[in-house]
Amino acid sequence: MSKDIVQIFDTTLRDGEQVPGCKLDREQKLVIAERLDTMGVNVIEAGFPVSSPGDFKSVEAIAKLVKNATVCGLTRAVKKDIEVAAEALKHAKTPRIHTGIGTSDSHIKFKFNSNRDAIIERAVDAVKYAKTFVEDIEFYAEDAGRTDNEFLARVCEAVIKAGATVLNIPDTTGYCLPDEYGAKIKYLRENVKGIEKAILSCHCHNDLGLATANSIAGVVNGARQIECTINGIGERAGNTSLEEVVMILRQHPNLNLDTSINSKLLYDTSLMVSSKMGMLVQPNKAIVGANAFAHSSGIHQDGVIKNRETYEIIDPADVGVTESSIILTARSGRAALAYRAKIVGYELTKVQLDEVYEEFLKYADTRKEVKDDDIHQIIETSHIDLQSIS
Numbered sequence: 001m002s003k004d005i006v007q008i009f010d011t012t013l014r015d016g017e018q019v020p021g022c023k024l025d026r027e028q029k030l031v032i033a034e035r036l037d038t039m040g041v042n043v044i045e046a047g048f049p050v051s052s053p054g055d056f057k058s059v060e061a062i063a064k065l066v067k068n069a070t071v072c073g074l075t076r077a078v079k080k081d082i083e084v085a086a087e088a089l090k091h092a093k094t095p096r097i098h099t100g101i102g103t104s105d106s107h108i109k110f111k112f113n114s115n116r117d118a119i120i121e122r123a124v125d126a127v128k129y130a131k132t133f134v135e136d137i138e139f140y141a142e143d144a145g146r147t148d149n150e151f152l153a154r155v156c157e158a159v160i161k162a163g164a165t166v167l168n169i170p171d172t173t174g175y176c177l178p179d180e181y182g183a184k185i186k187y188l189r190e191n192v193k194g195i196e197k198a199i200l201s202c203h204c205h206n207d208l209g210l211a212t213a214n215s216i217a218g219v220v221n222g223a224r225q226i227e228c229t230i231n232g233i234g235e236r237a238g239n240t241s242l243e244e245v246v247m248i249l250r251q252h253p254n255l256n257l258d259t260s261i262n263s264k265l266l267y268d269t270s271l272m273v274s275s276k277m278g279m280l281v282q283p284n285k286a287i288v289g290a291n292a293f294a295h296s297s298g299i300h301q302d303g304v305i306k307n308r309e310t311y312e313i314i315d316p317a318d319v320g321v322t323e324s325s326i327i328l329t330a331r332s333g334r335a336a337l338a339y340r341a342k343i344v345g346y347e348l349t350k351v352q353l354d355e356v357y358e359e360f361l362k363y364a365d366t367r368k369e370v371k372d373d374d375i376h377q378i379i380e381t382s383h384i385d386l387q388s389i390s
């Protein structure tokens, strides 16, 4: 059975770039946009054109540059925003306007001092107005995660009628549990008239560390677009991480879902975004962190040396990492020491290994990590007969 393709909507250049300290200049944005396009991203959210003249120019330049992906610009449900976004996107091969408004009681009361009916009216007006400029209109129901499902269904139904092609259901505050978010998507699929005319999209924030789990729950329940960023960057604790959702769908074929992403570019793209934004990736970050394929405990190293699959569920080459690494620490065993000693040029016999291992442990207890130079030194200063080492 052929797999359903989940559209990847990358918002590194919009939600990701909102992060303090992550601001990019136009050239940097163009390089990242080009890479996202090459990697197979379906929709690139290039920015929020009305927010500044600089962002307008960047969205315009990205719209001219991108060859394959849809290029999208964010707006509020405000006429001026929509006009400016349409202008910035006018050279895009396939433009999309992403407009919306807060739908939770908290947003309606505190942000807009309004009421539910008036919010639906604004949403519908915004979609209809955006539709006068481009065909492809994505509507976001901000704070949908905390919006009552019945009201959310009313909003969705109204904006589909007005011409929305994609319905973004953001868990803006990262509040939902995966079951709850999945049930929300299912509820909308089952209760919104005309839902078959639109794609449901997941836009999940990571305030409770559940952004990826919630997005997966969303697609399992029928959403067909995930909004995400490289390295999971984004407001506060960040967004769903692109590399995580892509690899989850690939590693779980029984979900019958996939994306069009060339996963071999994931690691390099992570490095590119991290260095351009000056935003370090935590070493234990799934898929792209420096330790994602590093093994340091003796038990694990012994297994990986015998067969990589004992402790790795992803072949590092599939995400563009050259190889798994065996890191030597005081928790490493003889198998790992022999393995690394061989790489740096010493084939140790069992007796030699026993002797060098004693010295290695004494040294490793005083260090965080034992590097190749240290191995040379330990072996050269040990009492074993170096002539006999092949």
Ligand code: KIV
Pocket: 015, 140, 142, 143, 168, 170, 171, 172, 173, 203, 205
């Ligand atoms: O988190 C959110 O709700 C957003 C919207 C603007 C789509 O980023």
Ligand code: ZN
Pocket: 015, 170, 172, 203, 205, 235
């Ligand atoms: Zn967001």
